[in-house]
Amino acid sequence: xxLFLDIIISGLIQGAIYGLIAVGLxxxxxxxxxxxxxxxxxxxxxxFATYIMYTVFGINPLLSVAFFSPVSLIAGFLIxxxxxxxxxxxxxxxxxxxxxxxxxxxGLLYVIQNLALIWWGTSTKAYSxxxxxxxxxxxxxxxxxxxxxxxxVAVMISFYLxxxxxILGKAIRAAAESPVSAQLSGxxxxxxxxxxxxxGVMLACVAGGLVSMMKEITANMGFPYxxxxxxxxxxxGLGNIVGSFLGGLIIGLVTAAVMYWQPELSLVASYLIFTIxxxxxxxxxxxxQTNGR
Amino acid sequence: xxxxxxxxxxxxxxxxAWLVAATLPFYxxxxxxxxxxxxxxxxxxxxxxxxxCGPTGYISLATATFFGIGIYCAALLGSSLPAPAxxxxxxxxxxxxxxxxxxxxxxxxxxxxxxxxxxLSELVRHSVLWWEHNVSGTVGRWVTGTSITxxxxxxxxxxxxxxxxxxxxxxxxxxxxxxxxxxxxxAAEHAGINVVVYRIAFFAISSFFMGMAGAAMAAKFTYxxxxxxxxxxxxxxxxxxxxxxxxxxxxxxxLGAFILTFISEVxxxxxxxxxxxxxxxxxxxxxxxMPRGLAGLLGSGHQHKFMDH
Numbered sequence: 001x002x003l004f005l006d007i008i009i010s011g012l013i014q015g016a017i018y019g020l021i022a023v024g025l026x027x028x029x030x031x032x033x034x035x036x037x038x039x040x041x042x043x044x045x046x047x048f049a050t051y052i053m054y055t056v057f058g059i060n061p062l063l064s065v066a067f068f069s070p071v072s073l074i075a076g077f078l079i080x081x082x083x084x085x086x087x088x089x090x091x092x093x094x095x096x097x098x099x100x101x102x103x104x105x106x107g108l109l110y111v112i113q114n115l116a117l118i119w120w121g122t123s124t125k126a127y128s129x130x131x132x133x134x135x136x137x138x139x140x141x142x143x144x145x146x147x148x149x150x151x152x153v154a155v156m157i158s159f160y161l162x163x164x165x166x167i168l169g170k171a172i173r174a175a176a177e178s179p180v181s182a183q184l185s186g187x188x189x190x191x192x193x194x195x196x197x198x199x200g201v202m203l204a205c206v207a208g209g210l211v212s213m214m215k216e217i218t219a220n221m222g223f224p225y226x227x228x229x230x231x232x233x234x235x236x237g238l239g240n241i242v243g244s245f246l247g248g249l250i251i252g253l254v255t256a257a258v259m260y261w262q263p264e265l266s267l268v269a270s271y272l273i274f275t276i277x278x279x280x281x282x283x284x285x286x287x288x289q290t291n292g293r
Numbered sequence: 294x295x296x297x298x299x300x301x302x303x304x305x306x307x308x309x310a311w312l313v314a315a316t317l318p319f320y321x322x323x324x325x326x327x328x329x330x331x332x333x334x335x336x337x338x339x340x341x342x343x344x345x346c347g348p349t350g351y352i353s354l355a356t357a358t359f360f361g362i363g364i365y366c367a368a369l370l371g372s373s374l375p376a377p378a379x380x381x382x383x384x385x386x387x388x389x390x391x392x393x394x395x396x397x398x399x400x401x402x403x404x405x406x407x408x409x410x411x412x413l414s415e416l417v418r419h420s421v422l423w424w425e426h427n428v429s430g431t432v433g434r435w436v437t438g439t440s441i442t443x444x445x446x447x448x449x450x451x452x453x454x455x456x457x458x459x460x461x462x463x464x465x466x467x468x469x470x471x472x473x474x475x476x477x478x479x480a481a482e483h484a485g486i487n488v489v490v491y492r493i494a495f496f497a498i499s500s501f502f503m504g505m506a507g508a509a510m511a512a513k514f515t516y517x518x519x520x521x522x523x524x525x526x527x528x529x530x531x532x533x534x535x536x537x538x539x540x541x542x543x544x545x546x547x548l549g550a551f552i553l554t555f556i557s558e559v560x561x562x563x564x565x566x567x568x569x570x571x572x573x574x575x576x577x578x579x580x581x582x583m584p585r586g587l588a589g590l591l592g593s594g595h596q597h598k599f600m601d602h
Contacts, residue, residue: 035404086581090581090584100580106529106576107572107580111573111574114568114573115570230408231412234412238404264423267419268423271412272416274412275409278401278412279400
């Protein structure tokens with residue numbers, strides 16, 4: 001029972017992080033059609049920014065996550081406006097845009113990773129914040145992990161409400177459904193897609209900040225997060241925001257469970273699930289009916 | 294185009310390039326030979342990737358799997374068989390696994406095909422890692438070393454064969470069929486093309502060359518482990534190189550592989566700390582100003598564009 005609870009809670013903590021990152025990637029690929037390979041690098045940047053704020057200036061990590069959110073949103077928006085929108089207008093077909101924007105994001109990945117290696121080197125870094133333990137039904141957890149779980153879920157819920165009820169959220173959903181009809185209804189599609197890309201970067205940075213509270217961080221920590229986010233994206237279905245978050249929780253739980261049994265097989269397990277899901281339900285497990293896309 | 298580059302001129306150029314390459318080991322220093330060998334390896338991978346993925350437009354990210362299988366073939370058989378037989382075995386193993394993968398992912402296309410092939414290659418990498426650790430009880434393996442000259446010659450032969458195969462397939466009725474499948478599988482099926490057979494066969498043919506390249510390259514690595522043999526970067530590089538070179542022309546992928554490998558070798562030796570930074574900037578600039586790749590910039594006039602609908 002104790003072991004079971006331990007697996008469930010640590011799975012949920014890990015899963016919430018995966019969910020945030022995957023929702024970000026879903027906004028970028030599911031809506032803006034940019035398969036952003038550099039997505040994991042923004043997780044790394046968020047982690048390092050939070051680390052530096054804490055160790056150099058002594059600023060509370062949760063506070064700096066809140067501060068970096070708008071900054072990263074604007075940064076992502078500017079990246080889209082200056083790079084991907086240019087590619088979008090110069091590409092003749094949707095396929096050409098997807099191929100070229102993926103290549104450009106590869107360039108971005110190389111640039112960000114190299115800058116990070118120059119600034120921070122290859123060593124692993126960590127700090128301790130809220131590292132006392134909290135008891136829950138007889139199982140002890142470090143407070144920072146519990147805080148990360150709560151913040152992750154809170155960000156997700158507010159994000160869901162934003163998409164569902166705000167005007168901008170409705171515009172984003174319209175652009176995801178059909179960019180052409182959205183434009184005909186008077187939505188500035190390029191602006192909306194830019195905001196989607198920015199929101200994706202923001203979620204990655206938030207996730208990175210949360211990761212830095214509980215794990216060691218390195219300059220090349222980003223790529224594995226991208227790979228997991230891709231798995232989760234397929235699991236939850238393209239364009240399905242709630243599906244991505246639930247998919248993240250599932251992968252987190254599975255990884256945590258296999259971790260106890262055979263640590264080296266935890267990645268194999270998530271790839272296996274991914275393979276089976278793709279073969280049986282390529283549209284994702286949370287999609288009710290196919291809508292032709 | 295035809296006036297400037299007549300078939301005779303082209304043939305002459307190809308023969309000349311081949312002659313220069315074939316006599317290279319006699320007069321060039323060892324490090325040049327090593328660089329040329331890795332250029333040839335990337336040429337093989339990129340050209341064989343384009344055999345299937347060029348006309349269909351499906352992005353396969355499983356190159357590392359077939360390459361790694363070839364390497365492991367060489368590690369297991371290297372001491373008991375002569376070198377050409379090892380290379381052939383690597384190719385056949387790649388072919389067999391290519392048939393299997395082609396069969397599994399028959400229903401997938403577009404984005405799902407890309408992530409599936411990528412997930413599959415990661416699955417293979419982690420499975421081999423687990424197997425070596427828990428069943429074989431090793432971390433890596435030694436490959437019976439052959440000389441660099443031998444690795445160079447086998448890669449020269451494999452690269453030439455893959456270029457020839459890509460050239461012939463592209464101009465044959467099979468190339469047309471693959472293009473039709475890329476446009477619309479359903480329409481191709483109605484036109485009487487056996488989509489299942491074509492998809493599996495040509496995916497397997499490109500895997501065959503990748504497996505051979507892995508087996509030939511193993512000799513250069515001497516020590517291998519699953520992480521280096523199934524390195525995911527090997528899956529992405531051919532995509533980047535062929536798009537960089539321009540996928541619409543025969544010489545595009547060759548040019549892309551040649552130039553990008555050359556640039557990365559130079560950058561790696563001159564600016565080891567800023568290597569990926571410069572590489573990344575080159576990438577972004579190329580995408581922004583040459584969206585059709587180098588071949589799109591060089592070739593003028595109207596060309597058939599495979600991505601057009």
